[in-house]
Amino acid sequence: MIYTSSNSDINSILGTSPNEVETKGRKSDRVLLVSVIFLMMFGSLAVYSSIAYFAQGHGTSAGSLVTGHIFKLGIAFFVMLIVSKIDYANLAKFSRFAVLISWLLLIAVMVYGDMVFGAKRSLSIGGFSFQPSSFAAVALIIHLSVLISEKQDYIKDFKRSFLPIMIWVSITCLLIALEDFSSAALLMAISLFLMFVGRMSVLQISAIVFIGLIGGTALIMSTEQRQSRVVQYVNQITDINNTNFESAAGYQAQQAHIAVAQGQLFGVGVGKSTQRDFLPAPYNDFIFAIIAEEYGMMGSFAVILVYVLILFRGFAFIARNARDLLGTLLAVGATLMITLYGFVNAAVAVGLFPVTGLPMPFISYGGTSMLFAGIMIGLLMNISKNSRNSKEFYIG
Numbered sequence: 001m002i003y004t005s006s007n008s009d010i011n012s013i014l015g016t017s018p019n020e021v022e023t024k025g026r027k028s029d030r031v032l033l034v035s036v037i038f039l040m041m042f043g044s045l046a047v048y049s050s051i052a053y054f055a056q057g058h059g060t061s062a063g064s065l066v067t068g069h070i071f072k073l074g075i076a077f078f079v080m081l082i083v084s085k086i087d088y089a090n091l092a093k094f095s096r097f098a099v100l101i102s103w104l105l106l107i108a109v110m111v112y113g114d115m116v117f118g119a120k121r122s123l124s125i126g127g128f129s130f131q132p133s134s135f136a137a138v139a140l141i142i143h144l145s146v147l148i149s150e151k152q153d154y155i156k157d158f159k160r161s162f163l164p165i166m167i168w169v170s171i172t173c174l175l176i177a178l179e180d181f182s183s184a185a186l187l188m189a190i191s192l193f194l195m196f197v198g199r200m201s202v203l204q205i206s207a208i209v210f211i212g213l214i215g216g217t218a219l220i221m222s223t224e225q226r227q228s229r230v231v232q233y234v235n236q237i238t239d240i241n242n243t244n245f246e247s248a249a250g251y252q253a254q255q256a257h258i259a260v261a262q263g264q265l266f267g268v269g270v271g272k273s274t275q276r277d278f279l280p281a282p283y284n285d286f287i288f289a290i291i292a293e294e295y296g297m298m299g300s301f302a303v304i305l306v307y308v309l310i311l312f313r314g315f316a317f318i319a320r321n322a323r324d325l326l327g328t329l330l331a332v333g334a335t336l337m338i339t340l341y342g343f344v345n346a347a348v349a350v351g352l353f354p355v356t357g358l359p360m361p362f363i364s365y366g367g368t369s370m371l372f373a374g375i376m377i378g379l380l381m382n383i384s385k386n387s388r389n390s391k392e393f394y395i396g
Contacts, residue, residue, distance in 0.1 A: 016121070028084055029384040033311050035306050036080070036246030036362060036377050040073050042303065043287075048090040049271050050282040050290040051365060054311040065365070072367045076374035083378025087386065088330055091379070095143035099168060102139045105132035113179070122368075133176045138372045139189050140172045140324060140381075144191055145329035148198035152325065156201045165195070166208065181216070182356035187343065188212055190336045197332055198325070224383040236322050255279045256286050256349045259293040260300075267296030283365040285357050288349040303363070307342040311335055318380055331383045334376040341373075 047069050052062040069333065083091070105123060109132055113120030122129045151161040169191045177184035195205055259275035262268060273293045276282045282290050292300040314335025322328040338361050345360040347353040359366055361373040 028381040029313055029318060031316070032310060032377065032380055032384070035310050035313070036077075038306055039213050039303070039362035040077070042291075043360075044070055044289050045270065045362060046294075047283050047365045048274055049101050049294055050276045050287055052276065054283060069292050070366050072370055073362070076362075076370040079371060080318050080374035080378040080381070083375050084381035086382065088327060088379055092142055092146045092326060092330070095139060095146050098139035099136070099143045099172065102132055102136035103171065103175060105134055108132070108173075110178060110256065133180050133183050134368045134372040136172050136176060137183065137337065138375055140169065140187065141190065141194070141333035142330065143168060144194055145326055145333060148194065148200070148329055149324070149326040152199070155199050156204075158201075158204065162200060162204045165200075178355075182344075182358055185216060185359070186340055190333055190340065193336065194329055194333050198329060211250040252280055252286065252355050253348075253351060257351055259286075259289040260350055263293040263296040263300070265298060267292075267294045267299055270294055282291065284359055285345070285355075285364070286349055287360055288346045291363075294347065304343075304346060307339045311339040314339070314380055318384045318387065322383050323386050323388050327383045327386065330379055334379045337376050338373060341369075 043098035044066060048062060048066045055062045055307050057063050109120050109123050112123065114122045114124055114129060121133065122131050147165050147168065148155070151157075151165070154160050156162075171186070173184045173188045173191070176187065192205055192208060196202070255275055255278045259273065259279065262275070268274075271294070273290050275284075275293055276290055279286045279289060288300065288303070291303060295302075314331055319328045319335065322331055341358050342360050342363075344353060344356060344358050345364070348356055348358070359369045362370065364370075
């Protein structure tokens with residue numbers, strides 16, 4: 001049985017009113033939908049500007065790659081609309097099975113995965129390549145929301161609640177971290193926040209944070225690539241003239257900083273980026289640097305503002321007005337997954353974070369991440385449609 005959000009402790013966290021009303025006939029969030037469409041359109045322009053050099057080196061045209069990108073956006077948008085029509089409670093019933101499947105896929109990646117940039121993150125099946133880590137992250141967020149909702153009567157019990165929940169979280173994050181530490185760390189952070197919103201013991205959550213810091217340090221020290229990224233990041237913020245900043249380890253960050261600096265306030269102009277020829281994966285991991293170069297501080301601020309708007313709508317409206325605790329947790333998890341990826345991608349480009357390789361949702365070039373970002377937005381739209389309050393910002 002799913003626990004509803006009438007509990008006063010849950011309501012106080014997100015400012016939810018305890019009064020319940022009928023949810024039939026509610027409408028999806030218009031602001032959320034418009035924000036996603038803006039990101040898709042802006043992202044298509046950014047990809048077109050940044051992918052020309054890559055296309056030339058692979059014997060194709062930028063136009064054909066952008067066409068493929070728009071096609072993938074269309075698929076993600078279509079999936080988003082379908083998910084928005086399916087009651088989230090029905091989707092949640094398959095979460096356990098989805099997590100188990102994701103574990104098998106993550107193990108398969110370690111054995112049969114394609115090596116890209118020194119790591120096995122994608123799996124090719126029938127000519128199609130996808131990243132199981134994106135699927136695993138979505139499946140875990142949904143299943144974690146279900147578990148927390150079901151265990152509310154004994155949510156602070158270590159054996160009946162905390163331990164079984166952490167088994168699901170730990171195994172998923174560990175399998176992802178073996179090849180993609182940054183994605184695993186972000187997923188763990190989202191999971192811990194969901195546990196906090198779900199009223200789990202703060203002491204138990206704090207213990208996991210401590211253990212996670214130790215485990216994260218061990219994983220960073222396990223490969224030279226991860227160590228070099230951290231060392232380069234520390235060097236660049238303590239001494240910009242340090243030789244490590246100009247070495248191969250700091251090349252990506254250096255070129256991104258040059259792109260951001262060249263953009264100044266209003267940018268160099270659409271399609272006039274020079275750093276796209278020097279940045280590795282400017283159409284994906286460092287697309288925000290290209291946006292900052294071509295559109296300047298004003299354009300890059302507009303993109304960040306849209307993610308902030310999604311964060312605000314997801315928390316203050318959708319999660320707050322969800323009909324039950326399951327909807328609240330799903331809304332919080334989906335919102336964080338979309339916005340944190342965007343914020344981290346931008347932070348890497350401007351030098352606030354070490355290089356991570358996380359895409360910017362709906363803007364970066366790609367397929368798997370876009371598809372599952374669409375699923376997350378679809379969940380948010382469905383939760384808003386089944387909310388307890390009807391707002392003027394909603395559509396049918």
